[in-house]
Amino acid sequence: MSSNKLWEGSTKFKENSHLYDYQKWLTDNLNLSFNSYEELWQWSVDHITDFWESLWNYFNIISHKPYDTVLTMTTMPDFTWFNGAQVNYAEHVFRHDNPNQTAIIFSNEQGEHKELSWNELKNKVASMAAYLKSIGVTKGDCVVAFLPNVPEATISFLAVNSIGAIWxxxxxxxxxxxxxxxxxxxxxxxFITVDGYFYNGKPHDKTAIAIDIAKALPTLEKVIVLPYLNKDDISKFPKDFINIDTVFNTVAENLVFEPIDFNHPIWVLYSSGTTGLPKAIVHSHGGILLEHLKYMAFHNDVHKGEHYFWYTTTGWMMWNFLQSALLMSATIVLYDGSPTYPNINKLWEFSDEVNITHFGTSAPFLVASMKNQIKPKNDCNLGSIRSISSTGAPLPFEAFEYVYKNIKQDVWLCSMAGGTDVCTAFVGGTPFYAVHTGEIQCRALGVSLYAYDDNGHAIEDDLGEMVIDKPMPSMPIYFWNDPNKKRYKASYFEHFPGKWRHGDFIKINSKTKGIIIYGRSDATLNRHGIRIGTSEIYRCINKIQAIEDSLIVNLELEGGRHYMPLFVKMRPSFKLTADVKTQIKEQLKKEYSPRHVPDDIIEVADIPYTISGKKMEAPIKKILLKMPFEKSINVDSMKNPESVNFFVELAKTI
Structure with a gap:
């Protein structure tokens, strides 16, 4: 499929960017000059210590102790960054705060709306930090939260972070x-918990679940409750649970920032846990600080006072990423509720209400908007939006064009891809390049990323494994409870020893240097020796109006046989007729090849998804191959666990 140019920033757009300023800084301070973004990227990966040290100086990192060396490494993943330095992430959030400007804008689907100034945010963070210290929380202790995307979650995180505890x-x-x-x-x-939340106009009481979670965590010394569903009322909880209002009433004279070792944990994120116990992924305090400053400045181009929004929950790494817009003195915009309640235009209407500058969402949301044929540009103003960012799944070619035709013509579409593993994007946007259909614009600075063939050779213009062959500061420092990094190494470094194999199939366009993601390599369709990315199938199916969603797997059976079924969820009032099946087959054959045509097309009531919104191709494949259920899938990690029942029954017939 051809890659058409959809948008390019003006000269003014480029010259007003942080990236342009950084290039001038490199010339003035290091006597370095580059003729293109690609030259700058190449320098950043060829000279990784020089690059990351330049960021330390460009962003004027506050360090309470100097570092000994920028990078100490034997082989990946045995490395440390800025050894000896002591920093504090929260200190960098508040170093340029303007007391009377807005730090947080919050709304929910119930119509609640509030704004916090930087001064209010700082005072609440100081009170929470003072309370935590008063009950004995110190550097290295873990504080966990079961919260919606509300200001109290941001406040709690910054308070925990300021004292060196782990979030x-x-x-x-x-x-x-x-x-x-x-x-x-x-x-x-x-443990900081909520009593419940609203979604799709309905209340969901979580009181009993929160109490059960607290009982199962014997190390807890205090439980704090946010009465979100039942305002100011926590009477259903045990008497020793404390109302969060009591915490915010704690007197604190000043917000104090504890110096933290650069390589000390900042937070623990988790893998989806679809087939077992989730991996507890630990990132470093300084690594996240540097990486997020880099990405927010150079790849999202976030400026002071701009309104930065991402539709996310606190269970997705994009919530952590969203907080980092505060590092740029931007205003973060939080929304809690369904993105399509009471109508599918809700988030676009919300953008007009609060003047969002950078609109972040998931690829499935944009695809759903496209499938429902909504045209936000006709119903909303959207004049404040400067960029639209998308992640969570590959963004189909058609969705790129849909954004420019039906949402906004003059907008920077920043498709990006990375993961919980590094809490950032390996590939994403650059103000210096045009946006082309279906392509992520660039490899991020400092990310030595290539497409590898089966022999471990870097290739372009062909499908290959996404591999990062040099360390990044935001790579995990370790997995929790993982002696000798055994699980960590097995997750990323076994296939290509000493190099990070991410598990995605990609193609790098040698002409534009753009990147196309073809889906997870562990769910790849190996069709008689030909590798097919699942995104190619979905891209084609998305064009068929009768189909709401789909999932495809390829089963390698005995005797060299293959069975590739396509599962489809039909839109309301549509049926999977013989004509629809023919349309699917003909379209796949026409746009790709006969190998892309499934052996069966099967209607299902729902497509299995993780809570974080990823299709569960690999677990469904394991179920259909009759692997033990408990080793194939973890239903607690699912958004819609009842959807699995169909596949369990189907497996009995294969």
Missing amino acids: SSTSPDFGTESVIDRFAQIKPKV
Whole structure:
């Protein structure tokens, strides 16, 4: 499929960017000059210590102790960054705060709206930090949260961070065992919970679940409750649970920032846990600080006072990423509720209400908007939006064009891809390049990323494994409870020893240097020796109006046989007729090849998804191959666990 140019920033757009300023800084301070973004990227990966040290100086990092060396490494993943330095992430959030300007804008689907100034945010963070210290929370202790995307979550994180404690959160749509599987691993000292939340116009009471979680965490010394569903009322909770208002009433004279070792944990994130206990991924305080400053400045181009929004929950790494817009003195915009309630235009209407500058969402949301044929540009103003960012799944070619035709013509579409593993994007946007259909604009600075063939050779213009062959500061420092980094190394470094194999199939365009993501390589369709990215199938299916969603797997059976079924969820009032099946087959054959045509097309009531919104191709494949159920899938990690029943029954017939 051809890659058409859809948009390019004006000269003014480029010259007003942080990236342009950084290039001037490199010339003035290091006597370095580059003729293109690609030259700058190449320097950043050829001279990684010089690059990351330049960021330290460009961003004027506040360090309470100097570093000994920029990078100490034997082989990946045995490395440390800025050894000896002591920093504090929260200190960098508040170093340029303007007391009377807005730091947080919050709304929810119930119509609640509030704004916090930088001064109010700082005072609440100071009160929370003072309270935590008063009950004995110190550097290295874990504080966990079961909260929606509300200001109290941001306040709690910054307070925990300011004293050097370790943060971890899940959203209240997680099941009881799923939360316990995560939090029990890290032995938390404090649990901050909500009593419930609203979604799709309905209340969801989580009081009993929160109490059960607290009971299952024997290391807890205090439970703090945010009465979100039942305002100011926590009477259903045990008497020793404390109302968060009491915490915010704690007197604190000043917000004090504890100096933290650069390589000390900042937070614990978790893998989806679809086939077992979730991996507890630990990132470093300084690594996240540097990486997020880099990405927010150079790849999202976030400026002081701009309104930065991402539709996310506290259980997705994008919530952590969203907080980092505060590092740029931007205003973060939080929304809690369904993105399509009371109508599918809700988030676009919300953008007009609060003047969002940078609009972040998931690829499935944009695809759903496209499938429902909504045209936000006709119903909303959207004049404040400067960029639209998308992640969570590959963004189809058609969705790129949909954005420019039906949402906004003059907008910077920043498709990006990375993961919980590094809490950032490996590939994303650059103000210096044009946006081309289906392509992520660039490899991020400092990310030595290539497409590898099966022999470990870097290739372009062909499908290959995404591999990062040099360390990044935001790579995990370790997994929790993982002696000798055994699990960590097995997750990323076994396939290509000493190099990070991410598990995605990609193609790098030698002409534009753009990147196309073809889906997870562990769910790749190996069709008689030909590798097919699942995104190619979905891209084609998305054009068929009768189909709401789909999932495809390829089963390698005995005797060299293959069976590739396509599962489709039909839109309301549509049926999977013979004509629809013919349309699917003909379209796949026409746009790709006969190998892309499935052996069966099967209607299902729902497509299995993780809580964080990823299709569960690999677990469904394991179920259909009759692997033990408990080793194939963890239903507590699912958004819609009842959807699995169909596949369990189907497996019996294969």
